[in-house]
Amino acid sequence: MQIPLVYYLVLGDEPYLQANECTNCGARFFGRRNACAHCGHREFKPVRVSDTGTLRTFSIVYRAAPTIPTPYVSAIVLTDDGTSVRSNLINIEPDPAKISLGMKVKLDTYVVGTDDDGQEAVAFGYAPT
Amino acid sequence: MAQDIWVLGTHMTAFGRYPDQDAVDLAAAAALGALDDGGVTISDMDLLSCGTLFQANAGMGQQVQKQIGQTGIPVYNVSNACATGATALRTVIMAIRAGEADLGLAIGVEQMGKMGLLAGGARKEKNVYEPSGRFGAVMPIDGILGTDTMPGVFAQAGMEYANDNDGVGFEQFAKVAQKNHAHSTLNPLAQYQKEFSLEEVMGSPMQSYPNTLLMCCPTGDGAAACVLVGEERFATLSREQQSRAVKISASVLTTDPYVESGAMQPDVNTLTRNAAQAAYEQAGVGPEDLSLVELHDCFATAELIHYDNLGLCEPGGAGDFIDRGAPWRDGDTPVNVSGGLISKGHPIGATGVANVYEVATHLRGEAGDRQIEGANVGLAHVIGLGSSCGVHILEKSGI
Numbered sequence: 001m002q003i004p005l006v007y008y009l010v011l012g013d014e015p016y017l018q019a020n021e022c023t024n025c026g027a028r029f030f031g032r033r034n035a036c037a038h039c040g041h042r043e044f045k046p047v048r049v050s051d052t053g054t055l056r057t058f059s060i061v062y063r064a065a066p067t068i069p070t071p072y073v074s075a076i077v078l079t080d081d082g083t084s085v086r087s088n089l090i091n092i093e094p095d096p097a098k099i100s101l102g103m104k105v106k107l108d109t110y111v112v113g114t115d116d117d118g119q120e121a122v123a124f125g126y127a128p129t
Numbered sequence: 130m131a132q133d134i135w136v137l138g139t140h141m142t143a144f145g146r147y148p149d150q151d152a153v154d155l156a157a158a159a160a161l162g163a164l165d166d167g168g169v170t171i172s173d174m175d176l177l178s179c180g181t182l183f184q185a186n187a188g189m190g191q192q193v194q195k196q197i198g199q200t201g202i203p204v205y206n207v208s209n210a211c212a213t214g215a216t217a218l219r220t221v222i223m224a225i226r227a228g229e230a231d232l233g234l235a236i237g238v239e240q241m242g243k244m245g246l247l248a249g250g251a252r253k254e255k256n257v258y259e260p261s262g263r264f265g266a267v268m269p270i271d272g273i274l275g276t277d278t279m280p281g282v283f284a285q286a287g288m289e290y291a292n293d294n295d296g297v298g299f300e301q302f303a304k305v306a307q308k309n310h311a312h313s314t315l316n317p318l319a320q321y322q323k324e325f326s327l328e329e330v331m332g333s334p335m336q337s338y339p340n341t342l343l344m345c346c347p348t349g350d351g352a353a354a355c356v357l358v359g360e361e362r363f364a365t366l367s368r369e370q371q372s373r374a375v376k377i378s379a380s381v382l383t384t385d386p387y388v389e390s391g392a393m394q395p396d397v398n399t400l401t402r403n404a405a406q407a408a409y410e411q412a413g414v415g416p417e418d419l420s421l422v423e424l425h426d427c428f429a430t431a432e433l434i435h436y437d438n439l440g441l442c443e444p445g446g447a448g449d450f451i452d453r454g455a456p457w458r459d460g461d462t463p464v465n466v467s468g469g470l471i472s473k474g475h476p477i478g479a480t481g482v483a484n485v486y487e488v489a490t491h492l493r494g495e496a497g498d499r500q501i502e503g504a505n506v507g508l509a510h511v512i513g514l515g516s517s518c519g520v521h522i523l524e525k526s527g528i
Contacts, residue, residue: 003258005273007265029392031263038387057292057394059284060338061276063246068272074281074337076289076394084390086275096299096338101292112273116256121267123274 005112005123007031015109015124016051019083020044028083051107052129053079058101060094077105077126090125104129131226133360135374136523138167141353141486144320144474147240152184152352156238157196159352159479163234164197167356168370171198174356175230178205180217180237181478183244193236211425213237214353214481215382215511215519221357222380231362237483238352239476245348247279275393280337280345280428282514286397287339287430290437296448297433299339303330304451305429306344306471312458313468315499320349320474344429346470353483371528375489378506379411379522385515397431397512401438404520408508409440412522416440419462420504421491423484425512426469432456436464439510463501466491481519484509492525 004011008030010018019028024041028049035042058075073089090108092098105126112123140162142155156179164170171194179190190204209216214237221233258267271277276285291297307327313319325333325343333343363371383404388396409415416439424439426432433451436442441462442450450456456464467473467487470480488507490496505525512518 003260003267004265005267006270007260027387027389037392056390057285057289059276059281059288059340060335061272061278061281062334062338063280063336064272064276064278065246070272071335072272072276074276074285076275076285076390078390082389084393086393088273088275101288113258113268115258119258121258125273 001118002120002122005121009109009122009124011122015107017049017085017107017124018046019049021047049083049085050079050081053077053085053105053126055089055099055101055103055105056084058089058099060096073099075126088125089127091127134222134225134377134380135358135360135363136355136377136485136489137169137358137366137370137374138163138165138356139354139486139489140166141318141479141483142351143318144349144351144476146242147350152181152189152238152240153192153196155240155350155352156189156193156236159238159354160193160197160234160236163354163356168367169232169356172200173232174200174202174234176203176205176221176224176233178207178217178220178233178235180207180213180481181239182208182210182213183239183241183477189238190236209517210513210515211427211477212382212481212511212513212517212519213478214483215521216481216517218355218482218485218521219380219382219519222377225357225359232356232358234354234356235482236352236354237479237481239478240350241348241476242350243348276337278337280340282395283428283431284337284340285394287434289394290434290447294445294448296452299331301448301451302339302344302429302433303327303341305426305432306330308457309426309465309469309471310343312466312499313472316468316473319468319472320347321472340428340430344471346427346475349474349476351474351476351479351483353479353486355482355485368528372526373493374526375492376524376526377521378414378524379408379520381407381411381520383407383518395514395516397516398434398438400516400518401435401510401512404518405439408520408522414506414522416462418506419508421463421466421488421501421507422510423465423467423487423507424510426465426471427475429471432465432469435510439508458499458501466499466501481511484511485521485523488523492523
C-alpha cells in the first residue's frame with residue numbers, strides 16, 4: 001500500500017504532478033485556491049504537469065533541522081510546460097561542480113518512509129536525464 | 130499634497146545578546162533615546178507604533194508605555210516579518226499624513242536569543258500516515274520537496290540571478306559578506322566587528338550553497354526608535370531641532386504581486402523593484418543621487434540581487450558592481466556601511482527602524498568613524514518574506 005507524500009503527486013504506473021489551472025488565465029497552483037492569485041477568476045481545472053524540465057535554481061543545504069539528512073540539493077525546476085516546481089534534486093552528487101543551472105531533469109519517485117501499518121509514503125524529486 | 134514628515138529624533142541600542150534584559154527594556158531604551166535625541170518627551174507624542182515579530186501578541190507597545198509613560202495615546206502593535214520595523218514607521222507616517230497626529234513614536238524591537246536556524250522545524254513522524262494541511266502532506270516536506278530554511282531560500286534567489294546573468298557566482302556573493310564584515314569594524318553598535326578575508330568567508334562552514342556561515346546574518350537582540358513629526362508642527366520647533374531633523378522624502382510599503390514561480394520560490398525581486406520605483410518617484414531622486422544605502426542583506430546572496438532591484442547597478446550587472454568595489458564605503462554607492470544585517474545583526478523587529486537610524490545618522494554628519502562624508506540622500510530597504518518590502522528615502526535638512 002502506498003500513499004503520496006502530498007496530494008498533488010498522483011501515483012500509478014507513471015506518477016505525475018497535478019496542478020489546479022485557472023480556466024481564465026491559465027495560472028497553475030499546487031494546492032487549493034479560492035480565487036486565482038493572478039486574475040481573481042474562481043474556476044479551476046486539474047491538469048497534468050509535464051514530467052521534464054530544466055533546473056532554474058538550487059541550493060545545497062548543509063544546515064537543517066536535526067532529523068533531516070544533509071547535505072541535500074533543494075531546487076526549483078521549470079517544467080517544459082512552464083510550471084515552477086520546488087523539490088529536491090535526486091540521483092546527483094551534492095557538489096556545485098556536478099550541478100549546472102539550466103540542466104535537463106525529469107520527475108522521479110521514491111519511497112521516503114513506511115508507517116506502522118506498512119504503508120509506504122512516496123515522494124518525488126527530479127533527476128538529471 | 131500630503132505634508133512632509135521628518136525624523137526628529139532617533140536612537141538604537143547596540144545589537145547583540147542581552148540575556149539580562151528583556152525586549153521591553155530594549156524597546157524602552159531605544160524609545161527614550163529617540164525622545165531625548167529629538168528634544169521632546171513622551172507627553173508630546175500623539176501615537177506610538179511598536180513592531181516586534183516573535184512577541185507580536187504581547188502588547189509590546191503598551192508594555193513600553195508602562196516603562197516610559199502611560200499617557201493614554203493610541204498604540205499600534207505591528208508585525209510584518211522582517212519588514213516589521215518599516216511597518217511601524219509607516220504606521221506613524223500615515224497617521225501624521227492623515228491629520229490624526231503631529232508627533233509620533235515608532236519603535237522596532239526583537240529579542241531572539243540564540244534561537245538558531247529559522248524555519249527549520251523539527252520533523253516529527255507519525256506512526257500512521259494521514260494527509261494533513263493544505264497539501265495533504267503525510268510528513269513535513271522540508272528537506273524532501275526542497276528547502277524552507279532561510280539560508281536556502283535566499284541562496285536559491287541568488288542562484289536564480291546567477292542563472293539569468295553572467296559573471297555571478299560563489300565568489301561574487303562571498304565578496305558581499307567580505308565587504309559588510311569590513312564595514313562593521315567601524316560601527317560600535319554592530320553585533321560583530323571583525324574583518325575576514327575573502328578566503329575566510331568562502332572557507333567558513335557551508336550552510337546552504339552558496340551561503341557560508343559568514344554570509345548569513347546572526348540572530349540577536351536589539352531595538353531602535355524614531356520620533357516623527359509633521360511639517361506643521363516641525364515649523365514650530367527650535368532651529369537646532371530643525372537642522373538636525375532628517376526629511377523622509379519617500380515611504381513605501383509593497384507586497385509581492387503574482388508571478389508564476391512565486392508559490393514555489395518567494396519572489397523578493399518584483400516587490401523591491403516596485404517599492405524602489407515608487408520611492409524614487411515620491412522623492413524625486415534616482416539611484417545615482419544616493420550617498421548611501423542600507424539594504425536587506427539577510428544573506429549575501431540577497432544583497433547582490435538587490436543592487437539590481439534597487440537600480441544601483443546596470444540591469445544584470447550586480448556581479449560587476451561588487452567586483453569593481455562599487456558598494457564599498459569608498460565606492461560609487463556605499464551599501465551597508467553599518468555592517469549590514471550580516472555583521473551589524475538582525476533582531477528582526479528592530480531592523481527596519483535601525484536602518485533608518487543609520488541613514489539619518491550619516492545625513493546628520495554624526496556617524497563618527499564610519500561617516501560617509503557629505504552624505505545628503507540615503508535609502509533604507511527591508512524585506513519580510515511572505516512578503517513585504519519597505520523602502521524609505523531620507524534627505525538631509527537644508528536648515
